Amino acid sequence: MGLALALATWGLTATGASGHAMLQRAEPGPDSTLKRAPDEVKLSFTERLEPAYSSVRILDDRGQQVDRRDSRVDRANRAILRATLPPLPPGRYKVLWRVLSIDGDVTDGGFTFRIE
């Protein structure tokens, strides 16, 4: 039994940060530069998400949250997470997301984009 637990723990810890729903596509794209402020941020994941624990925030250079705080899982396609934005001034912005996939594991990540 001890051997089993040891084997299993080795298997688990060797993963490091494990999670199941990965970011597949993002609009605006990671590290992209846009000419005008976008209306919303749309993230597509590899698996369906649990709305109760999936959210995204957009922060500006100083760490202030600038989105409309309405991040939600799309009703038609449960693998898409979106949040709308007010008109933003030029600058660098950080998108931070944390999602729970339908099989019960948490993933998080982030990227930046710029508005000229």
Add this chain to the structure above:
Amino acid sequence: MRVWQVAVVLNLTFAVGLGLGYAGWGRRADALDREFEAARAQVERLERERQACAAGGRAGEQQWDGRGVVRAIYPHLVVVTHEEIRGLLPARTTGFPAASPQLGDSVRVGDPVRFSLRGTLIDDAALVTIERW
């Protein structure tokens, strides 16, 4: 009660409970979803009608706002490559009838613009304002 009777009652309670649950909540959830989508579309339409009314439109007209790039200007038609106009058109290139011949004078081909359309449906939606963005 005999054990087998207990077992039968238990199973029946399960089945009835599941059936009631589905009938009571499962089906209603789907119906509520559809009602919600319909109500949301209705609210957006009313908002557009209100905007049109406030800007001097006739009864029943809606107003849509959009952003795009001008591709061609004629006295009675302006062709614009635009982003999605919510409640009207997906992102594409469309020719809009101009409400007045002087509308296109303020912009040139290739300019990024903000514009608004007024009408009852796409078939008679006309360009009422256009300005450099």
Add this chain to the structure above:
Amino acid sequence: MRILLLTALSAHLASSVLVVGTFFMLLLAGPSRAPTARRWEGAMVVWGRLLLLVALGSGIVWLLVRTALFEGRAQAALEPRAVLHAVLDTWPGLIWLARHGILVILAAFLAIRSDLTERRDWIAARVEALALGALALALMSASSHAAAISPGTALTVAIDACHLLGTGVWLGGLVALGALLRAASRDADADDRAHAVITARRFSRVALVAMLALMGSGVLNALAQVENIAALVGTPHGRLLLAKVAVLVPILGLAAVNRRRLLPALPGPEAMRRLVAFVGVEAMLALVLLVLAAAMTLTTPARHAEPVWPLPVRLSLDTPLDGSATRWRALLASQLAVLGAVALIASFFSLRRRAPLLAGALALAAVAAAVGLPPFVVDAYPTTYRRPLRTYHATSIASGSAIYWGQCAACHHGTPADLRSASTSRRHAGELFWLVSHGRPERGMPAFENRLEEAQRWDVINFIRALGTAAGSKSLGAQVQLDGAWLIAPDFTIFVGPLAPGALRDYRGRRMVLLVLYTLPGSRARISELARKYNLLSTLGVEIIAVPMQTSADAIRELGASPPVLFPVVTDGNAAIIATYGMFASGPHAELLIDRQGYVRAIWRDDTGEIQVQVERLNEEKSVPPFPDDHVH
């Protein structure tokens, strides 16, 4: 925290499985009047109640730890509001609630002390307990990795449920059987031997079916979650699966011995005691399997994880069979393999010569492998099967090109033939990544790990891939070759003014794209011609995307107003597109026809042709090539 989660989940899984098996065995054994049997039945029911308590308790611990994981704070495990939110507002939570509700009902049912002398009552009690336990166990599949697969969720969940129920019947049954056999093997209880032996024989038959169902559904599960050998051997999830299979082998061996030797020798006391011992060992190993399975639930499925290849070599089946020596070896190896297969089949039929035939088959297989496989063995590195960090996109290729010409061209003397050759194209992207990162000291290439960021190295790999296809693109001309799609069109971003940008990828599956790389004033006549034909081409399913060789925010205005040019004209990011597609067609004006699947099918360099004819030919193509992957391989 994860250790706690694993322990709780293992305990819960084990107890749920054992509950199903215990009641299954009770049903299988049938009602009996012998005092030993009745004592065993009573002991099993008590054992069942205990298991339920363990299942409920560990289930609650599992829920609390998961709440903490969902919320991201350890204190959330003890906050009632957070726990209720996790249970009631998520799908896994609702499944947990349903399962534990069923377990509570089962516990209440078992708590009734009732008179089971009548056959009808006895059957009802046992069947009801089994049904509730099995339902609680099977529902676990609804929130497992299987539930995350779409499309085909219902089928995958059903297969997983079958796997769980098979485990319940077989593993849980083993433990109960062991207890029965132990009770019956004591000399004082010789009156019950017959009953125990009959039960053991019945179980053996059922266990065979359960085992086959287990292995079949296990294989199907594995195919869904682990898509290839790299994922099996290179990810923690895949390695746990291998460990499970490794533990399964001795179990199958023991089961075979039990069935073949010991069962027929019953009810001799020696055979009985040995059977008890073997069943005990099988049960212990099976519990190890359960813990591994619980760990698999908590790891990223192999199809989503990045494989780390552990061996220094790998088999590459697309090594070309050039050279007659390789061909002879392959032929010889295949003949030996066939002989070995024949020997294997013969060993099933012949009883007397089975051992030597089996040994011969194995020896032949070993020799066949030794002779035939070495030509297919190539070097491999830990990153061979990694998915590239950057997609096959024009910005990545252009960036890679700049880095290459800056840092690599000096030593490689420009773009040499070996980098553009087919053998380099056959190497996996991850291999090239390793070579670029760690260098090839024996050939004087330095390691770029510290000089280039990981993303930059992948950019260079994308550039090398594009280089390889560019060499072959010379064969593409003004005529579309039907059923011959191979040149993947690199993705690019389409900026039209300041509007939200699109991408070439958006047209996949929807429209063909005619990519026009142009320079003014030379291309003006052609652009006007295309503008006039745009409506017709659009109706035939083509979108025209014009990219001026010089980036200009005024590109649209420069094209003029008569005739109006209404197709997309790219105003930003031109340099990357020109750098990439210029590798396929250089010159001041070029047109490339990209089909709906994302492959370049025709190229017009410096001359313009009848686009419409080629578009119609593409429309007539019947067999459609598969969508290319976003990443290079």
